[in-house]
Amino acid sequence: MEGITNEGLILACSAIGAGIAMIAGVGPGIGQGIAAGLGANAVGRNPGAKSDVTSTMLLGQAVAETTGLYGFAVAIILLFANPLLTRFLNLGK
Numbered sequence: 001m002e003g004i005t006n007e008g009l010i011l012a013c014s015a016i017g018a019g020i021a022m023i024a025g026v027g028p029g030i031g032q033g034i035a036a037g038l039g040a041n042a043v044g045r046n047p048g049a050k051s052d053v054t055s056t057m058l059l060g061q062a063v064a065e066t067t068g069l070y071g072f073a074v075a076i077i078l079l080f081a082n083p084l085l086t087r088f089l090n091l092g093k
């Protein structure tokens with residue numbers, strides 16, 4: 001029975017790290033749902049402020065979404081670019 005190679009360990013840790021990075025998508029989803037609900041509540045209470053509430057809500061949701069996009073970018077880098085593995089392979093030469 002063979003042990004775990006260094007390359008296999010790096011690939012396994014990269015996959016686990018990518019999975020953990022994707023947890024970053026949960027927060028923006030919850031936050032955007034809460035913001036949309038409160039925005040609808042605000043428009044229901046004061047229909048005259050619909051444009052102000054909508055623009056403020058959409059700006060806040062766009063800012064909140066950046067966290068999820070950063071997590072997605074880190075996961076894609078770990079899975080496909082894998083800088084740790086390329087560095088390891090270059091050191092062996």
